[in-house]
Amino acid sequence: xxxxxxxxxxxxxxxxxxxxxxxxxxxxxLARLLLVLILLAMWQVLPNRGLRFWMSGPLDIVxxxxxxxxxxxxxxxxxxxxxxxxxxxxxxxxxxIALGLLFGLMPRVYRVxxxxxxxxxxxxxxxxxxxxxxxxxxxxxxxVALVAITVFFLVLNSxxxxxxxxxxxxxxxxxxxGATRFEVIGKVLVPATLPWIFTGMRISVxxxxxxxxxxELIASNSGIGFMIEYYSGIFDATGTYAAILVLVIMSxxxxxxxxxxxxxxxxxxxx
Amino acid sequence: xxxxxxxxxxxxxxxxxxxxxxKIRLAGVGKRFVTRDREVxxxxxxxxxxxxxxxxxxxxxxxxxxxTILNLIAGLLQPSSGVVSxxxxxxAGPNRRVGYMTQKxxxxxxxxxxxxxxxxxxxxxxxxxxxxxxxRVAQIIDLVGLTGxxxxxxxxxxGGMRKRVGLARTLIYEPETLLMDEPFGALDAxxxxxxxxxxxxxxxxxxxxxxxVTHDLGEAITLADRVVVFxxxxxxxxxxxxxxxxxxxxxxxxxxxxAFAHLxxxxxxxxxxxxxxxxxx
Numbered sequence: 232x233x234x235x236x237x238x239x240x241x242x243x244x245x246x247x248x249x250x251x252x253x254x255x256x257x258x259x260x261l262a263r264l265l266l267v268l269i270l271l272a273m274w275q276v277l278p279n280r281g282l283r284f285w286m287s288g289p290l291d292i293v294x295x296x297x298x299x300x301x302x303x304x305x306x307x308x309x310x311x312x313x314x315x316x317x318x319x320x321x322x323x324x325x326x327x328i329a330l331g332l333l334f335g336l337m338p339r340v341y342r343v344x345x346x347x348x349x350x351x352x353x354x355x356x357x358x359x360x361x362x363x364x365x366x367x368x369x370x371x372x373x374x375v376a377l378v379a380i381t382v383f384f385l386v387l388n389s390x391x392x393x394x395x396x397x398x399x400x401x402x403x404x405x406x407x408x409g410a411t412r413f414e415v416i417g418k419v420l421v422p423a424t425l426p427w428i429f430t431g432m433r434i435s436v437x438x439x440x441x442x443x444x445x446x447e448l449i450a451s452n453s454g455i456g457f458m459i460e461y462y463s464g465i466f467d468a469t470g471t472y473a474a475i476l477v478l479v480i481m482s483x484x485x486x487x488x489x490x491x492x493x494x495x496x497x498x499x500x501x502x
Numbered sequence: 503x504x505x506x507x508x509x510x511x512x513x514x515x516x517x518x519x520x521x522x523x524x525k526i527r528l529a530g531v532g533k534r535f536v537t538r539d540r541e542v543x544x545x546x547x548x549x550x551x552x553x554x555x556x557x558x559x560x561x562x563x564x565x566x567x568x569x570t571i572l573n574l575i576a577g578l579l580q581p582s583s584g585v586v587s588x589x590x591x592x593x594a595g596p597n598r599r600v601g602y603m604t605q606k607x608x609x610x611x612x613x614x615x616x617x618x619x620x621x622x623x624x625x626x627x628x629x630x631x632x633x634x635x636x637x638r639v640a641q642i643i644d645l646v647g648l649t650g651x652x653x654x655x656x657x658x659x660x661g662g663m664r665k666r667v668g669l670a671r672t673l674i675y676e677p678e679t680l681l682m683d684e685p686f687g688a689l690d691a692x693x694x695x696x697x698x699x700x701x702x703x704x705x706x707x708x709x710x711x712x713x714x715v716t717h718d719l720g721e722a723i724t725l726a727d728r729v730v731v732f733x734x735x736x737x738x739x740x741x742x743x744x745x746x747x748x749x750x751x752x753x754x755x756x757x758x759x760x761a762f763a764h765l766x767x768x769x770x771x772x773x774x775x776x777x778x779x780x781x782x783x
Binding site for chain 2: 398400401403404405406407408409410411414418419422423425
């Protein structure tokens with residue numbers, strides 16, 4: 232191992248200096264920036280007129296994005312996507328937690344239903360999207376429904392896992408102290424299940440995002456997914472890439488947000 | 503301890519020989535467990551009566567059903583045969599008159615030491631005003647020597663400290679009967695003696711009935727009014743010995759007295775065959 236580390240340093244003084252430069256934070260950032268600038272420049276300069284039609288170019292894309300900012304269509308579509316996602320997420324999470332705790336408290340009822348729940352859980356929910364469009368239309372309702380049902384099963388299952396993993400001895404100890412059933416639920420069952428619920432909620436954020444977009448791509452009248460679908464439909468490469476760029480920014484933002492929340496949560500629990 | 507003679511009527515000066523009130527009775531109680539492929543007899547039918555305010559220690563080789571007896575008295579298990587009664591009534595479900603300190607510490611991992619200790623006082627059945635609860639928590643935490651660790655989570659405490667949190671949590675609501683399953687197993691020798699001293703003091707002060715499971719014969723003789731020696735699995739009572747050492751006992755020195763040594767030797771003779779039998783299974 233040490234052999235491999237030492238070798239490049241021995242070979243050439245200037246490359247060793249470059250390696251050291253890359254190891255610093257500024258060096259790394261500069262290298263990253265340089266890389267993307269080179270690629271963008273090549274994208275801007277290289278394609279001929281024929282290729283340009285399919286590939287567009289960085290400047291055109293930025294100009295298009297700016298025009299969307301100015302005419303407000305960016306905010307309108309971004310808002311539609313976020314609204315569908317957040318609404319579906321909240322509805323799915325709420326029902327998932329409630330039913331998860333309820334089934335956890337009534338294991339016999341759950342045992343009757345479990346094969347159906349397992350079957351529905353295993354099914355790719357996106358297959359339901361066309362059905363939702365028929366029933367609920369191409370507006371926001373069909374997206375909310377798809378996201379809600381996806382998130383619901385994820386949160387339901389992790390809540391159930393959590394309830395099933397609660398240490399029965401903790402509940403027993405409390406009931407020997409004279410706790411009522413509700414006190415056992417409030418003081419043992421719910422707090423013990425919370426980390427599992429949070430895990431389910433965290434995982435479902437990405438699913439909610441993906442499924443909102445997929446639903447918009449299938450049939451819709453607004454949203455970022457709709458923009459991608461619309462501009463590619465009219466062979467407008469610039470519009471399509473601009474919409475995808477918005478999507479990339481959204482994903483990065485969402486990932487960053489999740490990381491922050493997770494860091495705060497793991498600090499807050501103190502264990 | 504100096505005895506103060508007071509000129510009062512005899513029946514007030516000498517409060518004790520109160521009628522021996524029966525608290526817990528096990529009549530022909532046996533327990534079988536069904537595991538995957540076979541049935542295991544954990545406890546052969548036994549008879550045992552424990553009086554109110556009595557301190558009874560159960561000793562015996564591991565797997566002899568001592569913990570099973572505590573679970574039966576707590577109502578967490580139902581006997582396969584016989585009847586467990588408490589205050590004359592049959593124990594059919596969780597027995598809320600007892601405080602049970604299990605071998606495993608069942609602390610809530612998301613609560614600090616102080617909040618774990620406090621939990622019994624938060625329950626509706628004995629709701630205590632916050633200021634009073636704070637004072638009692640501080641007092642009992644001091645008693646078990648955990649001052650300074652109130653805000654630590656169970657995961658941040660050593661095994662011995664967790665045991666003491668469990669003890670404090672059980673003692674704080676002063677149950678009339680205390681069931682303890684090897685509560686001081688994880689403590690070092692000096693700390694164990696301190697805890698035994700405090701336990702004797704508390705249980706005498708509050709006139710608790712105690713059923714104490716241990717594998718440490720010395721611990722049993724130091725604290726108990728009666729020591730019950732169990733045979734190896736399937737458990738049955740081999741002998742019951744009354745410990746007639748005067749109270750209060752000096753936990754730190756009693757083990758150097760002749761009476762203690764004599765009792766220890768006598769009970770060890772009973773126990774050692776069972777330990778040998780219990781281990782060569």
